[in-house]
Amino acid sequence: xxxxxxxxxxxxxxxxxxxxxxxxxxxxxxxxxxxxxxxxxxxxxxxxxxxxxxxxxxxxxxxxxxxxxxxxxxxxxxxxxxxxxxxxxxxxxxxxxxxxxxxxxxxxxxxxxxxxxxxxxxxxxxxxxxxxxxxxxxxxxxxxxxxxxxxxxxxxxxxxxxxxxxxxxxxxxxxxxxxxxxxxxxxxxxxxxxxxxxxxxxxxxxxxxxxxxxxxxxxxxxxxxxxxxxxxxxxxxxxxxxxxxxxxxxxxxxxxxxxxxxxxxxxxxxxxxxxxxxxxxxxxxxxxxxxxxxxxxxxxxxxxxxxxxxxxxxxxxxxxxxxxxxxxxxxxxxxxxxxxxxxxxxxxxxxxxxxxxxxxxxxxxxxxxxxxxxxxxxxxxxxxxxxxxxxxxxxxxxxxxxxxxxxxxxxxxxxxxxxxxxxxxxxxxxxxxxxxxxxxxxxxxxxxxxxxxxxxxxxxxxxxxxxxxxxxxxxxxxxxxxxxx
Numbered sequence: 001x002x003x004x005x006x007x008x009x010x011x012x013x014x015x016x017x018x019x020x021x022x023x024x025x026x027x028x029x030x031x032x033x034x035x036x037x038x039x040x041x042x043x044x045x046x047x048x049x050x051x052x053x054x055x056x057x058x059x060x061x062x063x064x065x066x067x068x069x070x071x072x073x074x075x076x077x078x079x080x081x082x083x084x085x086x087x088x089x090x091x092x093x094x095x096x097x098x099x100x101x102x103x104x105x106x107x108x109x110x111x112x113x114x115x116x117x118x119x120x121x122x123x124x125x126x127x128x129x130x131x132x133x134x135x136x137x138x139x140x141x142x143x144x145x146x147x148x149x150x151x152x153x154x155x156x157x158x159x160x161x162x163x164x165x166x167x168x169x170x171x172x173x174x175x176x177x178x179x180x181x182x183x184x185x186x187x188x189x190x191x192x193x194x195x196x197x198x199x200x201x202x203x204x205x206x207x208x209x210x211x212x213x214x215x216x217x218x219x220x221x222x223x224x225x226x227x228x229x230x231x232x233x234x235x236x237x238x239x240x241x242x243x244x245x246x247x248x249x250x251x252x253x254x255x256x257x258x259x260x261x262x263x264x265x266x267x268x269x270x271x272x273x274x275x276x277x278x279x280x281x282x283x284x285x286x287x288x289x290x291x292x293x294x295x296x297x298x299x300x301x302x303x304x305x306x307x308x309x310x311x312x313x314x315x316x317x318x319x320x321x322x323x324x325x326x327x328x329x330x331x332x333x334x335x336x337x338x339x340x341x342x343x344x345x346x347x348x349x350x351x352x353x354x355x356x357x358x359x360x361x362x363x364x365x366x367x368x369x370x371x372x373x374x375x376x377x378x379x380x381x382x383x384x385x386x387x388x389x390x391x392x393x394x395x396x397x398x399x400x401x402x403x404x405x406x407x408x409x410x411x412x413x414x415x416x417x418x419x420x421x422x423x424x425x426x427x428x429x430x431x432x433x434x435x436x437x438x439x440x441x442x443x444x445x446x447x448x449x450x451x452x453x454x455x456x457x458x459x460x461x462x463x464x465x466x467x468x469x470x471x472x473x474x475x476x477x478x479x480x481x482x483x484x485x
Contacts, residue, residue, distance in 0.1 A: 069108040069466040071164040072223030072280035073383050073424065077343035080385035081425040082467060086442065087485030090454060093471060094130030095481040098123055102475030103154070103278065103460045104162035104223060107172070108468040109194055115480050116159030120176040122192060125480060127468065134197035138188050139178030149216050151240025162223030162280060164231065166254060170194045173231050173254070175205065175220050185216045189231060189252050203257040205233055207248035207264070217243030222340070223280030228287045228317035229254055230261075234280075236273025236337070241297045247272035247337075249281065249291055251319050263319040265308045271297030272309040278462040279340030279383035279422065282349075284363065287317040292351050294337035295330070303331045310336045312351045312359070314366055325366040329355040340383045342393070344407065352380045352395055358405055370410035376403045382422030382462045385430070387445045394423045394430055394445075402432055404448070416448045422464035431472060435459050440474065440483065454483055
């Protein structure tokens with residue numbers, strides 16, 4: 001096993017997480033009291049009940065440190081870099097067949113792995129065996145999506161985003177697309193007790209749509225983000241941009257329904273999706289929220305000039321605009337929202353989109369500090385990872401490879417072969433997969449050298465592994481697979 005190390009970014013991320021109410025770390029999480037089924041066996045699924053009375057009595061007092069990967073890329077800054085190591089001769093530990101695709105990155109608390117499926121189920125798995133501890137249905141997912149909406153490439157369409165955990169509350173949050181009894185489509189937020197799956201919160205979180213628009217044309221693809229006592233939920237359009245829609249970010253209370261806050265992209269037009277290739281909004285230690293946005297709908301022939309489209313936007317905790325940077329090169333379908341913002345040391349924000357230009361921005365006002373051209377030479381897709389030791393960013397490229405960006409001089413580095421999806425950095429090693437065919441590789445963060453390669457089977461678009469206690473957890477087209485020693 002390689003030597004473990006503790007990167008500066010991990011320590012900074014811990015401060016940021018504590019400041020935004022998302023704490024975590026390294027002790028065992030209590031198991032559910034009921035006996036666990038064998039690995040891959042589905043537990044009985046139950047529809048959301050009324051929230052438990054216990055929810056109103058919960059507090060956000062600090063929890064003891066425990067093993068945790070709480071949200072997309074593991075920290076609020078979305079660096080995807082953590083201490084630890086995966087054994088140098090890793091193997092498949094278990095595979096849990098959940099009967100549907102897991103598009104989001106699995107999250108971990110103590111000895112439990114949580115995943116959301118396109119069957120609209122949240123499933124809790126034993127971290128060491130893959131046995132199902134409990135499952136909870138959010139409702140009925142949308143099927144025949146292209147026929148119903150006019151486009152779309154996820155079918156059935158249930159939980160598509162990465163879940164998020166508030167470790168202080170022992171609560172896991174998920175948003176699923178559900179069909180109601182009248183055939184209408186809504187996006188439902190649930191908060192579930194991490195140990196038992198009991199419903200602590202259930203609320204529809206569709207944004208305040210304009211006349212003539214419907215939530216049928218919204219896709220909740222971006223990972224959930226927690227902070228300021230809220231769950232932040234990004235919305236864009238279905239693949240193909242059919243129908244009328246706006247990009248939205250909605251903030252919902254963690255503790256009680258009602259009181260939604262929202263930010264609308266392109267109030268002067270349409271479009272501006274917040275989808276982030278499955279990545280998540282970033283939060284700083286003061287509780288500010290950062291998102292990237294996509295193109296107008298229909299996309300323009302020239303430079304996109306609608307308000308807050310093709311932009312990095314800094315928002316207050318209540319989702320008021322604090323600052324914005326518009327990609328001056330983006331036009332047509334050039335979409336800055338193909339990856340999430342990453343918060344870097346020194347008060348910087350990094351973002352890159354389909355113009356293949358990476359921007360380093362000052363977090364205070366989103367003024368441009370530097371830019372790097374030629375990133376990927378194909379669509380950068382998914383959340384970049386940042387290694388604080390080498391001071392390198394690793395950007396996934398849809399056309400193949402992981403593009404290195406050196407932040408010391410803001411120059412373009414090599415493109416590492418072997419993967420095309422959002423990477424993470426574990427103890428100086430880069431881990432990334434290839435979609436849709438699959439395959440998980442380990443690359444040296446400093447050398448770029450291939451260290452090992454593992455077979456995964458098919459994986460969804462933009463699949464990215466999570467890490468905890470020496471093991472990796474990856475969503476697949478059938479469930480979750482774990483790798484380790």
